Amino acid sequence: MTESGLHVVRRAVRQWLERYSPGAGDLVVAMSGGADSAALCAGAAAEMPGCVHAVTIDHGLQEGSARVAADAAAVARRAGCVNARVIRVEVTGAGGLEAAARRARYAALNAARGEAPVLVAHTLDDQAETVLLGLARGSGPRSVAGMRPYSPPWGRPLLAVRRTMTRAACAELGISPHEDPHNSDPRFTRVRIRDEVLPLMEEVCRGGVAESLARTAAQLQEDVEVLDDLASALLDKARNGACLDVLVLRGEPAALRRRAVRSWLLESGARGLTDRQLRAVDALVSDWRGQGPVAVPDALNRAGEGARLVVERRHGTLGIAVQPRHSHPGTRPTEKGS
Template structure:
């Protein structure tokens, strides 16, 4: 019997992701799959069970209950039952408290809490990988949101295929394939009400903006945005490496040598200043390009300025040939 194309589309990248996991000292390796019960993560879990068991991996299904919706505990129980039915070796459920007072939006706060608990689960299980179900459509939405915010190449590179213990095998797979794979395999996917709430910017991008772009500019917009992310990720890695070397050359006791930094190419110098402010404790969400350009004037447009105020609160100032970033 021929494998359905959508099932194959999900299984192939999962197989590639798991292929590097070799047994260590004769022990059976563990892979965890984060599953909300939606089509993306459910299709991922099913593919991981199929591909993982073929190569002798222990597959653990992990469900995180954020407690943000009525009936969330019941939904978590339902997902656990689905994971057990598809043949995972173990299931885990974690309830997290989303910090509404953190200053982040509910989505960002929930994401931070979720990753924190998944890292703890990975450590507890000694898991080699925690698989996440983000798709090409999620990547396209992320890149488009980064573009509209004007937040530079780092946001345009979208979601990383892997970081730390986490991996996203489905970043090249369309959401339509995960939905179809669930239908073919008889898996009943959960429709998260938040994914249909136009109060969330990402939902409006998904349901309104991207369809308009596809209709007006032609098909393939999501794929083009994902390709852009891949290309920028390679460029960003090189620029980050050059920035590391620039900071190492400029670093002195207590600060950064002004003349050394001033001679760096503009793009590297700006990145170095941004990194220096972050290292000093400036919040990433509040540090803007205008802040970086103002600090840069201390190097290339020196007119005796006293200091530049930065989020933190911090001050950037020039003293005895050094650039200092410190608390007021």
């Protein structure tokens, strides 16, 4: 006998709570109004009655978005959420519409959650799409590992649940989910992955592709976690004040060394690191030929617009410094923290 969609969703939420829940406190569900988030609201409210709060983000990108957001909040209340808030955000910034909307959404959810974790309704299908996107972009194992079930404060109880189950759950509950037109707009790469690439792969491989991709992500997450722990220990060993000891790093495997260097760069304020930049910094350790400093983006904008961070090797250590936009080529950058 086939399980009901609501039963599958509730079981997934229950298992997530048993493994990751920080206690008996409140939960926030990010409610878009679509089938996945509506089913998640219902499942979470059933498993933790009186503790689930919904937050709907109105991106303001489509005509009638305020009405859609209000309807989503009403669905969340009917599904059993204690309350449901609508927050309007402004979508701006670099990286395209999808990336800007994602930044605005997560920033608003983080501000609204208080101390509670936020459950988001990514499914197994979303995970499969994410793995394929990571492969296509050559972003490395961290990207191909996809989304984690819990990256505090973000919880994803439905990563092992297919979209067919969330839609079935909504049908069982009498919920008519909102169909976001962006989810069928072929201008977005993820939509074409969903509507064209994955169905073709399922046909060619005779099914099971989405589940296989999700399993790959789970396996890689375990590998990445181990490598990150080892790299953290290496980073602690290599620290020399604000710098890193080249001799400590040099003899280590590249996978650990680059992870340690990446963590050091991120904690120093670098963001948006490319593989090329990271390998150039690593070459200051592993392939030293007297090369000059390596520039990386400065997320903190400490020396004004256009400033950058530079990493250089001096006296057997790697150091990182802030270089103003209009500094003279012969001027030494300001050392970070000085």
